Amino acid sequence: MQIGNCFRCYPTPAQEKVLLQWIGCQRFIYNAKVQEDRYFRTFARKSLQHTGQFAAIDQQYSQFKHPELTPWLSEVPSQLLRNGAAKWMQAYSRFFAGLAGRPTIQAKYGK
Structure with missing residues (x-):
């Protein structure tokens, strides 16, 4: 079966x-x-616990697309x-399932 x-x-x-630029932008969002x-x-966990809120673990990335700071993401x-x-x-x-460690920063490597 193919x-x-x-x-x-x-x-x-x-x-x-162009492809290398796109890969770099994806790595920027991940990092x-x-x-x-x-x-x-480290910092916000202590203050958010007092208010009854916790840090969200979500896939939002729009806060990193700033027209002045990161115009190249547009x-x-x-x-x-x-x-x-x-x-x-x-x-x-995968970290929560115990299959891997916590996500770390991806370095630029290769050509």
Whole structure:
């Protein structure tokens, strides 16, 4: 039973530049979610417990799309940014299931 096909693509240098930009934006969202989680676990947890609220674990990423601070995120398709937040949520759910450690910052590596 054939499930799918695997194709090798050879992007042009311009396409390669765009793809690397998109990958970087997705990594930015993932790392921002990791940093946000670290902030809530260290500082805000103590103050939010007094009000009866807890830090939300969700896939929202719109707070990182600021027109002045990160205008380059508006140039990228929103599905890629949503995918970065979904990957963070998937890593966090694996942590809660005991299958992996807490999500950590992804470093840029490779070409």
